[in-house]
Amino acid sequence: xxxxxxxxxxxxxxxxxxxxxxxxxxxxxxxxxxxxxxxxxxxxxxxxxxxxxxxxxxxxxxxxxxxxxxxxxxxxxxxxxxxxxxxxxxxxxxxxxxxxxxxxxxxxxxxxxxxxxxxxxxxxx
Amino acid sequence: xxxxxxxxxxxxxxxxxxxxxxxxxxxxxxxxxxxxxxxxxxxxxxxxxxxxxxxxxxxxxxxxxxxxxxxxxxxxxxxxxxxxxxxxxxxxxxxxxxxxxxxxxxxxxxxxxxxxxxxxxxxxxxxxxxxxxxxxxxxxxxxxxxxxxxxxxxxxxxxxxxxxxxxxxxxxxxxxxxxxxxxxxxxxxxxxxxxxxxxxxxxxxxxxxxxxxxxxxxxxxxxxxxxxxxxxxxxxxxxxxxxxxxxxxxxxxxxxxxxxxxxxxxxxxxxxxxxxxxxxxx
Numbered sequence: 001x002x003x004x005x006x007x008x009x010x011x012x013x014x015x016x017x018x019x020x021x022x023x024x025x026x027x028x029x030x031x032x033x034x035x036x037x038x039x040x041x042x043x044x045x046x047x048x049x050x051x052x053x054x055x056x057x058x059x060x061x062x063x064x065x066x067x068x069x070x071x072x073x074x075x076x077x078x079x080x081x082x083x084x085x086x087x088x089x090x091x092x093x094x095x096x097x098x099x100x101x102x103x104x105x106x107x108x109x110x111x112x113x114x115x116x117x118x119x120x121x122x123x124x125x
Numbered sequence: 126x127x128x129x130x131x132x133x134x135x136x137x138x139x140x141x142x143x144x145x146x147x148x149x150x151x152x153x154x155x156x157x158x159x160x161x162x163x164x165x166x167x168x169x170x171x172x173x174x175x176x177x178x179x180x181x182x183x184x185x186x187x188x189x190x191x192x193x194x195x196x197x198x199x200x201x202x203x204x205x206x207x208x209x210x211x212x213x214x215x216x217x218x219x220x221x222x223x224x225x226x227x228x229x230x231x232x233x234x235x236x237x238x239x240x241x242x243x244x245x246x247x248x249x250x251x252x253x254x255x256x257x258x259x260x261x262x263x264x265x266x267x268x269x270x271x272x273x274x275x276x277x278x279x280x281x282x283x284x285x286x287x288x289x290x291x292x293x294x295x296x297x298x299x300x301x302x303x304x305x306x307x308x309x310x311x312x313x314x315x316x317x318x319x320x321x322x323x324x325x326x327x328x329x330x331x332x333x334x335x336x337x338x339x340x341x342x343x344x345x346x347x348x349x350x351x352x353x354x355x356x357x358x359x360x361x362x363x364x365x366x367x368x369x370x371x372x373x374x375x376x377x378x379x380x381x382x383x384x385x386x387x388x389x390x391x392x393x394x395x396x397x398x399x400x401x402x403x404x405x406x407x
Contacts, residue, residue: 008134013145018142020147035161035165037166039158040162051194054180
């Protein structure tokens, strides 16, 4: 009997935790703050990529441009450029702006292709 | 004797669980937001965004767009925030180029009519726009060799300097003998520098290099006090120190600048005033 009550108590706590999480996430969520650049909406990210492209057109610094793009897409900065091109076309970016982004894409694509391969350690059986 | 405690323990368990769940949802596993706007960025994110806006402004010279982008952050006073960030960056010996970009951005926000010369494009604008499709978006950057092949003449030209020059023209020269300011006696002895272009307009974002005979070089920029003038900058002087300043990248060094002695105070202690120096382009 005692054991049954303990199990019931634990299940009640688990149900309560679940309910508490649902309430905390959906009903009274914390206000949006301390967001990262990565979480920006697509059109803002596209504008960020355009800013990087504008800067890149003036200084030709591929490494800095790549580092800046990692702020919005840490895993694949080149993908952020492609997404920006797609959104830019949909949002009516001017041909010049699209050209700037394309040039950035070209330079970063070339730098990725030119990067030396990381030596791998051979594992002998 | 048997004890009948009913099922209240279940309600107690649920209440405890709800409290734990609420705490977890706020602290340990809070809601992860996506598709946010720039105003919700963290302080570091906003700083990075401002720097990006400033550098794009420096490259393009489009003040209207820079102000629109900055407005997305919803700062109460964008110019003050940008200036504070630039000053903080200089104080921490951060990137000179970024601080200058922020100084110019602050000037653009304070003075909408201000226009700067965009940086020259080092990339030929002959690249063909590669139509991107949504299917392409998921592919990795390593799979875009065609982009390089389709871009004629995109040869990278080494940049002569990483520090952009916002205004081109003759070197800045000292216009007249420095003005000594003793009345009213300033609380801090300042070297006040005002930089004007050939047409008499204040010039923001001009790099000022100051050094002492004992060594050490510091850099600061005009434009960080737009409430005084876009071409104004100041530096706190130490008594008895002699400074040399150089305005812009090609200005001639002006030597022998020091805090002027204004007399003695009630305690018979020497008091120092400020020095105002005007630089112009001939």
